[in-house]
Amino acid sequence: MASLSTDPLEPIPVLLLTGFLGSGKTTLLSDALRSVLGPDTGVVINEFGTVAVDHDLVQVGRSEVMQTTTGCLCCHAGSDVEESLTKIVEAMGPDGERRLTLMVVETTGLADPAPVVNQMRAFPPPAEGRGFQLAGVITTVDAVTALASLDGYLEASKQIAFADAVVLTKTDLLSEGDRASFDALIEEIRALNPTVAVHDRHADDFDLHAVFSPRGYDVAARGQDVLGWLALEDALAPDTSKPGHAAHNTGDSRHANGVQSFVLTSDTPLTRDGFYRFLRTLQLSAGPKLLRMKGLVSFTEEPGQPYSVHQVQHLLSMPKALGEWPSTDRRSRLVFIVEGLDPKPLRELFEATVHDTGSFFDSIMPERFGKWLKSGKDRT
Amino acid sequence: MTFNNPLAPKARAIPQKLREIKAWVRDLFELDDDTAVTVSELACRDEGCPDIETVIGLLTAGHPSEVHRLHKPLADVERDDVAALAMVSRLAKAADPHG
Structure with a gap:
């Protein structure tokens, strides 16, 4: 377990865990909670969209784990982070504040870290109690898809630039043919953040304890870009003295136009064959516009056995059996985060899966489905 | 001879574009x-605002930040857009040197 300060006079250290969609934030956090973090670690999980599933995917059975309101911390001005942290302290009971050794805040994959870090740097000294202090920024970077994410989304660059610890994930999926693109990724990380510590999640000497140990987070050490982005956030802060401009740039729309989230659910288990055809069709047709899909499903062949499923752009992970349902909600549910894709065809495809209408799949070719998915027009 | 497919999707290459705009x-x-340049991209749904805008900050210690906005995504910003901004900025300063 991490040897952390429990001095009741010191602020509670807070680690910010960020990283682009599907880069393995929740998996890394789950591993840390199971192996190196003590039971008195509070967790805030923030999710993009209207339905949260990440808190169900953190398999540690901890009552302290807390889900924030859905949406994105970087899109809400004010003290959302501090409010969430304070709620954890309150949920841990009368001596919770004294016992807490660490807080971890996991952002959405689309979070711009600049406003979140600005909030966390500005934690005011509390009138009473310990208060909170930013103690490090961990960024997960998917070794397979990160270059594409960096090419298309400024948030991915900022997440790396703000980190004092980068954790490369999915390096076990790289082949010899990926060497050149992996070298290019390392070069880009170094260009964005020359002094960051880079850890390989699958290296023999990977030290999860070190990654999740609180340290002093030094903004100045992150370089001119980070200082500039933080200063720009301050300059763009809402000027409440001007009527009608109080919400400018602080609403729920910081992210690129066209990024949206929706959820597909089924009250009944799915056939395994039908669901695999659903995944296959999705993989062949959606392309990089499918930023992220994640969720929990159950199959008619194994009632009562939940599976977690993940897809990041073209990279599909096969369903993985979980020990038990993480909550009383036994519905199969998939959360999608897409850019410029029409949800309607996906809903129809999922309905066909739920009702096992194989004829639907027989009637479509993945490439035709892909065109339909991207056009938003009726399938004819 | 290399063949450039005109139908191939245009890479947005944000990090490279970021460095170009700053230069x-x-x-x-x-x-x-003494002046630091910072570039970011924000979306806004306020009436009258573009969906996505590129925000450029000029930051000099001891002076107020100078913020310029381009009403287009960062990936679409060209040198001419920045040149127009610079010209407008010079004209504004000439018209009101104490502003």
């Missing part, structure tokens, strides 16, 4: 080394 700003605004 254009430094050059066209004729900034000295």
Whole structure:
């Protein structure tokens, strides 16, 4: 377990865990909670969209784990982070504040870290109690898809630039043919953040304890870009003295136009064959516009056995059996985060899966489905 | 001879574009080394605002931040856009040197 300060006079250290969609934030956090973090670690999980599933995917059975309101911390001005942290302290009971050794805040994959870090740097000294202090920024970077994410989304660059610890994930999926693109990724990380510590999640000497140990987070050490982005956030802060401009740039729309989230659910288990055809069709047709899909499903062949499923752009992970349902909600549910894709065809495809209408799949070719998915027009 | 497919999707290559814009700003605004340039991209749904805008900050210690907005995504910003901004900025300063 991490040897952390429990001095009741010191602020509670807070680690910010960020990283682009599907880069393995929740998996890394789950591993840390199971192996190196003590039971008195509070967790805030923030999710993009209207339905949260990440808190169900953190398999540690901890009552302290807390889900924030859905949406994105970087899109809400004010003290959302501090409010969430304070709620954890309150949920841990009368001596919770004294016992807490660490807080971890996991952002959405689309979070711009600049406003979140600005909030966390500005934690005011509390009138009473310990208060909170930013103690490090961990960024997960998917070794397979990160270059594409960096090419298309400024948030991915900022997440790396703000980190004092980068954790490369999915390096076990790289082949010899990926060497050149992996070298290019390392070069880009170094260009964005020359002094960051880079850890390989699958290296023999990977030290999860070190990654999740609180340290002093030094903004100045992150370089001119980070200082500039933080200063720009301050300059763009809402000027409440001007009527009608109080919400400018602080609403729920910081992210690129066209990024949206929706959820597909089924009250009944799915056939395994039908669901695999659903995944296959999705993989062949959606392309990089499918930023992220994640969720929990159950199959008619194994009632009562939940599976977690993940897809990041073209990279599909096969369903993985979980020990038990993480909550009383036994519905199969998939959360999608897409850019410029029409949800309607996906809903129809999922309905066909739920009702096992194989004829639907027989009637479509993945490439035709892909065109339909991207056009938003009726399938004819 | 290499073949460039005109139908191939255009890479947005954000990090490279970010560095280009900063270099254009430094050059066209004729900034000295005391001024830091920062570039970001924000979306806004306020009435009258574009969906996505590129925000350029000129930050000099001891002076108010100078913020310029381009009403287009960062990936679409060209050198001419920055040149127009720089010209407007110079004209505004000439008209009101104490502003």
